[in-house]
Amino acid sequence: MKPRDSIKTKGDGAAPLSRSAQRALDNAKRKAAVQQKLLLTLLAAALVINLLAAYFLYQTMVIGQNRENLQHATQSFVDERKAVLDKYLQQHSLAIETLSANSAWAAQLSPDNPDNTAESRQQLAHALAAQDDTILNIYLFPTGTAQLNREAEFPVRYLELDLIQRAEQRKPALPELIEINKRWMLQWAKPVALDEQSPPLGTLLITTDATPLLELFATTDARFGETLLQQQFTGSPPQTIRKTGTGAEGAKVVAKIKHSHLQLQFTPSAQMKDIAEELPSLWLVVVSLVAAASLALCWFLSKVLSGAALRAADKTQPSLQETVKASKEAVDEEKLINPLFQTQDILDIAVIDEDEDILGLREHSGKKPTGAKRSSINEQDVPAEIFRSYDIRGLVDSQITPQLAQLIGQAVGSEAIDQGERSIVVARDGRTHSEALTQALIKGILRTGCNVINIGVVPTPVMYFATFHIDDTNSGVMVTASHNPKEYNGFKVVINNRALADDAVVELRSRIMAQRFHQGVGEELSRTIIPDYIERIFSDVALAGNISIVVDAGNAVPGLVAPQLFEELGCDVTPLFCDLDGEFPNHNPDPTIEENLQALIAKVKETKADIGVAFDGDGDRLVVVTPKGDIIWPDRLLMLFAKDILARNPGADVLFDVKCSRQLNQVISSYGGRPIMWKTGHSPMKAKMEETQALIGGEYSGHIFIKDRWYGFDDGIYAMARLLEIITLRDQNIDAIFAGFPQLHATPEIKITIRDQDKFALIKKLAETGDFANGAITTIDGLRVDYTKGWGLVRASNTSPALTLRFEAESPEALEKIQHIFKRELIKVDATLSIDF
Numbered sequence: 001m002k003p004r005d006s007i008k009t010k011g012d013g014a015a016p017l018s019r020s021a022q023r024a025l026d027n028a029k030r031k032a033a034v035q036q037k038l039l040l041t042l043l044a045a046a047l048v049i050n051l052l053a054a055y056f057l058y059q060t061m062v063i064g065q066n067r068e069n070l071q072h073a074t075q076s077f078v079d080e081r082k083a084v085l086d087k088y089l090q091q092h093s094l095a096i097e098t099l100s101a102n103s104a105w106a107a108q109l110s111p112d113n114p115d116n117t118a119e120s121r122q123q124l125a126h127a128l129a130a131q132d133d134t135i136l137n138i139y140l141f142p143t144g145t146a147q148l149n150r151e152a153e154f155p156v157r158y159l160e161l162d163l164i165q166r167a168e169q170r171k172p173a174l175p176e177l178i179e180i181n182k183r184w185m186l187q188w189a190k191p192v193a194l195d196e197q198s199p200p201l202g203t204l205l206i207t208t209d210a211t212p213l214l215e216l217f218a219t220t221d222a223r224f225g226e227t228l229l230q231q232q233f234t235g236s237p238p239q240t241i242r243k244t245g246t247g248a249e250g251a252k253v254v255a256k257i258k259h260s261h262l263q264l265q266f267t268p269s270a271q272m273k274d275i276a277e278e279l280p281s282l283w284l285v286v287v288s289l290v291a292a293a294s295l296a297l298c299w300f301l302s303k304v305l306s307g308a309a310l311r312a313a314d315k316t317q318p319s320l321q322e323t324v325k326a327s328k329e330a331v332d333e334e335k336l337i338n339p340l341f342q343t344q345d346i347l348d349i350a351v352i353d354e355d356e357d358i359l360g361l362r363e364h365s366g367k368k369p370t371g372a373k374r375s376s377i378n379e380q381d382v383p384a385e386i387f388r389s390y391d392i393r394g395l396v397d398s399q400i401t402p403q404l405a406q407l408i409g410q411a412v413g414s415e416a417i418d419q420g421e422r423s424i425v426v427a428r429d430g431r432t433h434s435e436a437l438t439q440a441l442i443k444g445i446l447r448t449g450c451n452v453i454n455i456g457v458v459p460t461p462v463m464y465f466a467t468f469h470i471d472d473t474n475s476g477v478m479v480t481a482s483h484n485p486k487e488y489n490g491f492k493v494v495i496n497n498r499a500l501a502d503d504a505v506v507e508l509r510s511r512i513m514a515q516r517f518h519q520g521v522g523e524e525l526s527r528t529i530i531p532d533y534i535e536r537i538f539s540d541v542a543l544a545g546n547i548s549i550v551v552d553a554g555n556a557v558p559g560l561v562a563p564q565l566f567e568e569l570g571c572d573v574t575p576l577f578c579d580l581d582g583e584f585p586n587h588n589p590d591p592t593i594e595e596n597l598q599a600l601i602a603k604v605k606e607t608k609a610d611i612g613v614a615f616d617g618d619g620d621r622l623v624v625v626t627p628k629g630d631i632i633w634p635d636r637l638l639m640l641f642a643k644d645i646l647a648r649n650p651g652a653d654v655l656f657d658v659k660c661s662r663q664l665n666q667v668i669s670s671y672g673g674r675p676i677m678w679k680t681g682h683s684p685m686k687a688k689m690e691e692t693q694a695l696i697g698g699e700y701s702g703h704i705f706i707k708d709r710w711y712g713f714d715d716g717i718y719a720m721a722r723l724l725e726i727i728t729l730r731d732q733n734i735d736a737i738f739a740g741f742p743q744l745h746a747t748p749e750i751k752i753t754i755r756d757q758d759k760f761a762l763i764k765k766l767a768e769t770g771d772f773a774n775g776a777i778t779t780i781d782g783l784r785v786d787y788t789k790g791w792g793l794v795r796a797s798n799t800s801p802a803l804t805l806r807f808e809a810e811s812p813e814a815l816e817k818i819q820h821i822f823k824r825e826l827i828k829v830d831a832t833l834s835i836d837f
Helices: 019-100 103-109 118-129 158-168 211-218 270-276 281-315 320-337 353-359 402-418 434-447 460-469 503-514 530-540 562-568 594-607 634-648 662-670 682-692 716-728 734-739 756-769 812-829
Strands: 135-142 176-180 183-192 202-209 225-231 239-244 253-256 262-268 392-395 423-428 451-457 476-479 488-495 524-526 548-552 572-576 611-615 622-625 653-657 674-678 696-698 704-706 750-753 776-778 783-787 790-796 802-809
Touching (some): 019 202, 103 118, 103 183, 158 176, 183 211, 239 682, 262 270, 402 423, 402 434, 402 503, 423 434, 423 460, 451 460, 460 530, 460 716, 530 716, 548 562, 548 594, 562 572, 594 611, 594 622, 611 716, 622 716, 634 653, 634 704, 634 716, 653 682, 662 674, 674 682, 756 783, 756 790, 783 812
Parallel strands (some): 423 451, 423 476, 548 572, 653 674, 653 696
Antiparallel strands (some): 183 202, 225 262, 392 488, 476 488, 696 704
């Protein structure tokens, strides 16, 4: 016998329903379930609406107001500091104007004065300078007589000559802040004339002490943010003179200081932001009331609909007569079917599976959500030694693997997202394993939710260019091992146009080990960038004549770009090893090794070319050879670049690394620049370029950084284009040009093989225990010892398992002596070193 559908009535008794009644009850149940889902949907919609309303109110009424408050506080702070400096410079300018208007100057320079001699002019200058304690020196030059005098206590360089020339032509000549022997001064140039209409008889060059100005700036409250005192000339980036505090909590504000080339740049700190913020109490109350009203409405609708469901269910109850009759007919059958009494009430509507999911009851019923457990990462799979000072680099398969590349992609993508980026440029060189590593890297980046802009096989400078040129991002990763042999590979990382260096590189490994990765699904896009790069350089560089050039790309990726660019510029190009071959069959792509330049030297002589250039494996370094076969090492190239750029930007900083010639320091100073020595490495150099706002920098290894008309990153291809521009503007050939620069006896880079894990400890021990007699020791990068007649350097290479040495001296004998000292001290520290000098 088939059991009939039945349901208990309220109370202890139970009676079967008729089929029609049962169907009606089932319909009521379904209707109640639909209404329940509708209520839940309404509740969810109400919550979403409340959240959107709260977000809108918070953004417009709280965040917007706080942003406006912070902007107002920032502007007020800058205006206050600017007013102080404006007032000082205005008073100082009036004092200088009064001094220069003294009739004694014009009388001294008058053609009728029989005593118009250099000695009498100097005596007058000293006498009038003594009247003001802030005046350090005064020169009085008859028109057209000022000359270079770099060795004086108060030197006359190109900067001062430019000021004097402007004064003689009655052009505006604002005072310029300069540093001489670590002391800041203001240079003023004022014309001397009989009256405002007559031509100047001469010029006053007045040097005043800038200490009071800098002391006024130093009174800035550092708690409120980062304040920079900068000097900026037309067409040049600002040079930071002083800095106080730190800040990164709002938009920076720049204010020009009157009567000068100076400006204030201020970025508020978290403390200023906290002071400027208003508590959103009113809006929290409004949002809370709206949310409460919405929920109350949903509760009311729930009651109404629940009551309707109850009434519908009551209508399905059988009458007393029907119940008794049905009980009699079904009693035997019910006993056979279910002899036990039911305990579920007729109105206890069962919760269906869908409702259980919606209401989240499964979480409270002991059911656990499933999920994959995060697996740990082995230390040996992420070798610490490949995370170097300014990139990630190691041996493929044993150190660099596709699995590690994917983890690096996840770390870089996560770091980029944390720094506000949503896309990353990815590029690779021509090594045989770069493609597989790039695919794994991209996979890792995409897993973080960060997008990838794949620009394919290009030199590293083109990747750097893309981070400035493409609107969607300021970040990029280059898969390359630069100049290392074919069995190496690695990654150069830039985030927000800053190359990761030192701790930032090590932090990527820490992120990998801790698996601090974002999760998401990114999108990969492909883009062609080389034509844009060539067009950008073509629009910037103009050659004044024809020139023939041999380009040695070493079968590396620069061969895809450099010959094409130089042909576009109008050069007669002879390509050498410019076909792409990741095995590097002709020589390793390292132009700093003389052996690798021999084929280039021979080809330049064979073709009678005007110049030859060799690039490294990814195009960010170069070395030049002349028609005579001489090698122009990059520190001598930097002399020519400094001369060219300082002629237009007197007083600018010029950066160079510890491996460069000491003659470079003298050349930079002689052309009115400020020489700055810094540690080797493209990432530390770029960071220092940004800090000092230097317009030009370079390393002995061939990295040239040009901020004048370019972006400031190391770009061997662009540097060569600028070099060609300089050469074609001169009547001399390249041999004659570089013959004009001083040169001492020097060695190329010397490398001593050593285990990666030992090299830094050896340098530390050498610095602590080495006996270098009376030499002046510099330890900003390795150990450099300067003597009266030369210098020597030993440092741990950041790109290979080696020590790097270099020596320079006034004579071969002095050079040999310095080398002997270094060899002796190195063997004391480690007798197993193989030293062949």
